[in-house]
Amino acid sequence: MTEQPISNGALVVLYHKDLDEIKNKIIISGGLIVRDVFGFPGGKRFHFTDPSGNELAIWSEK
Incomplete structure (x- = not known):
């Protein structure tokens, strides 16, 4: 474990059918x-x- 920011780490991309709903x-x-x-x-x-500061992404085909 580190207290230093992690840069260029893996980006976890999750799926959700409704981006507006999950964004809210x-x-x-x-x-x-x-x-x-x-x-x-x-x-x-x-x-x-x-x-906690972890960067993630959510995608949808719509």
Whole structure:
């Protein structure tokens, strides 16, 4: 374990069918959106950090 920020670590990408719904739940739960919804080949996604500072992403094909 380290107290130093981790950069260039693995990005865990999770799936949810409704990005707006899960984005609101993440914000309510203390997550911070660090990259808003954007399109990419195969769908859309956004990135957030959890209350511990871990960066994750959620994607959907819609």
